[in-house]
Amino acid sequence: MSPRDELELQGLFMPDLDVSALVARIRQAGVPEEQIHVLSPLPLSNRASDRIGGVPLYGITVAAGLVGIGVGVFFAAGTAVMYPLMTGGKPIVSAPIVGIISYETMMLLAIVMTFLAMVVRVKSTNAKIHSRDTRIDEGRIAVAVRVPIIGPSVDAVRNIMEQAGVLDIRSSLIPSCQPSSREAVRQAASLLMPFILAGVLANCSQDMQDQPSYQRQEAPRLHSPLGSVPQKSRGVRPLLTEATRTEARAGAGIFKVNCVHCHGTQGEGDGPIAPFLRERPANLTSDEVRTMSVETIYRIVTEGKDMMPSFQGELSAEERIEVARFVTSLPRPSFAQHRSEGDR
Amino acid sequence: MTEEKKPYRWGMVIDLDRCTGCEACVVACHAENNIRISGQDEASQGRAVNWIRIERYWEGTYPNVSAKFMPVLCQHCGNAPCEPVCPVYASYHTPDGLNAQVYNRCIGVRYCGNNCPYIARQFNWFDPHWDPPLQEQLNPDVTVRQNGIMEKCTFCVQRIRKAKEQAESEGRRVRDGDVVPACVQSCPTSALVFGDRNDPDSQVSAMARNDRGFRLLESLGTDPAITYLKRLS
């Protein structure tokens, strides 16, 4: 308790109290007006004036409204001018649209700033009052007076209140150094935190990044797509005419379906997808391949080699032997193009 | 403005006298633009996606019935009602005169679909699905749209873009006939003609000047880029 501490005397009165007379008498006793507060459960007068010190509330409303119009003009006209995109033959900036948006933003800012100004005012007003006698809610009026604890004011005020017919006087000590309350900031933060988190965690979707279509930058398919061509080993029996039956058994048909896209129709390594591959497919008519036995070729077809994939599972063993036999029978390339039966 | 720098204004003429209603254009558009397979259930709900459709109306009573049909697609209106109502600029007008749809920007509000007087716009109600290996035939030049996105005829903008790049690399303008959208390409009777309406010598400009020419729902003031030629027979 220090000499600069203050005492708040809160006197409870019946509602028929002559408030202005009491306040006048307390002021005569030397208490400044801003340290006298009349507390009531409802407004005692209908006067809603704006003589509450500082900038009147109306001023804030008008100023915020004007700023709001500016914000609206920025959104409706400014963003359109920054990134002009023609839509529907309408002008890039048009007055009715700017008007509508500005109207709404004007109202928004006017209302919000008025509200915030009110909150600031209310909080700064009631910070000066230490406590509130809850009995005023039952139909009483309280007069709170703040006086320095040292001096004649305490007793003077008490006397005035008792003369006016006070029901009860409560006093509370107000130390001169008050801890600043960071409580409000912490509470505000805790209320806002869920929204901030929600905003941060809003997922970044990757719609349409993976396209089902076959893009140019993707690696070429080395096998025919499943179901696109009939394969004996997969249980799909194609309609075989006599000619094709011979062909199929001779391995030429298997070669045409599974090998031509890389190795070319003549087996020279010039199939249609060869330009897209890192390594050129082997030229099956070259001397190197000609010297290979059927077993070697069968093993290469079964296990794969370098970039060439393995055909185990794609083709049955019987089919792989047949195609290996066919490869060994590939003719040496001649000047005139040699066309095998059924080759288009 | 020099001849080189004059902007293009893509347009189309549809000769209704030549149109037989064969719907080759519909099929070609599906193939070129990766249009999803709707299936029987969705088609019966009215959700079959067609960027170009043949509208068929019956006139008269039996036995004097005649079928009137015409291909309807996005008209690429100059004053497109679908463009300003999109809240996210997913639909806008290119300097070329195309009504562009930006798939990535669309959030599926569907105001544009309502506002098109020709009901030319389609919406992806579900994700598209192709049973393998059908997805192998999709056009890599055209984005496959997922669910929640509006789509419509683009005048095969991928082909326009290719022709323009080719022309630019050769230092010339796009010639009449360089750009052939899929529907125009596949029409067996050449009922559809496409070209640059800013070029007075192009086939499109010449045909559009025909006396038989009219535009669909012209009184709405949408300024469509497609001129129809009235059927004579």
Next chain:
Amino acid sequence: MRESAWNEMPAINRDLLAPLSEITRPYLVFVAVLTAVVAVGAGVWVYQIETGIGQTNMHPPVFWSAYIASFVYWIGVSHSGTFISGVLRLTKAEWRRPVTRIAELMTIISVMIAGLCVFFHLGRVWRWYYLLPYPNQREIWPDFRSPLMWDATAVFTYATASAIYLYLPLIPDFALARDHVRGWRQRLYAILCLGWKGSQQEWETLNTAIRIITPLIVMVMVSVHSIVGWDFGMSLVPGWHTSIIAPYFVVGAVHSGLGMVAVGLYVVRRTYRLESYIRPEHFDKLGKLLIVTTLTLAYLYFADQLTVWYGKRPDEMAILHSLVTGPYAVPFWTMIVLIYVCPLALLTLPSFRTWPAGMLLLGIGINIGMYVERVLIIVPPLTHPRLTYQWSEYFPAWTELIILTGAFALAVLMYALLAKFVPLISIWEEKEGRLHVAS
């Protein structure tokens, strides 16, 4: 006389704070049922997001349907609070006092549910933030030429303003509750009442703020539903493109809002035994307002349809025919009966107006009728486009119905939960009213 008004205050405190602490078994069952319905609705919504908007019955040309109708309906209901609070405060009508808080709560909840309905409707709802105007790396802003962006701005303004307008008169009541209600809520009241002490300067500040914001919020209210109407009016769809749509929507909103307030008044009065606060005279005054809105709405609707009927433009006549005698005849005539005929016939009888249960039934009927009316504004014009090849039909799918029922249950649930936190009748205004009556 004045003393009696002051002496009533303890009783008023007790009566109006009692609902905050009263947790009965029927209440818990009610909340549990509503939570279950909301959970089912949420589950179906997640299913719709995962698989696509195709779960609804929409198809070209019907791109908008039940979700947008619900959005319009809920924005309409939200006008209840602003109208009763705002306009009746401006006119200094004393009978508004027990009604304002109930109506304002309805407003803020309805606006939130309306926003939710927009999310139901979006095709790619996970990209909803494209609608927010903020600087971003995409180098593009939303298109303010679109009536939907006007909508977004207006509804945001309205939601913020309604929240503020609900909160302002609540501050003294929160102070009262802080002093009388124990438990975990007390901490919340202590924060929310801004340290309210009840000094005259605080009262004057509060009243000034309320008096400034009241006309502003009434102006916002008129603009919001006009802009929602312009979502339709700006389009070229026959039947939508009519200049009367903005005033029609505003009056329709107030009409359905007042009906919902009648329902709310009856339920609160009955549940919390507040018969001495919400008296038949309040229903009577509400009924008179409802007559005004019914007549105005009927006049606007008739004016619109008369021009359609006389002008005989084929695109608009097709829609009128489908409504009056076509596939939409049953909902159309039901709507006419519920929102025009019944109110006019019943509310002109003073004895009906002072019958709370009757007003409840009428309010429910008006709201059902207005909901149907919203759907009938949207669907028949869309199913009858100018190119007749695309004419079709529409009826909501089960997914839409479940999601919208979930949204409705969420509204009621939020109201029921807020009733345990917010005094349902504005206590200090009620006390003020008693004082004004006495003096």
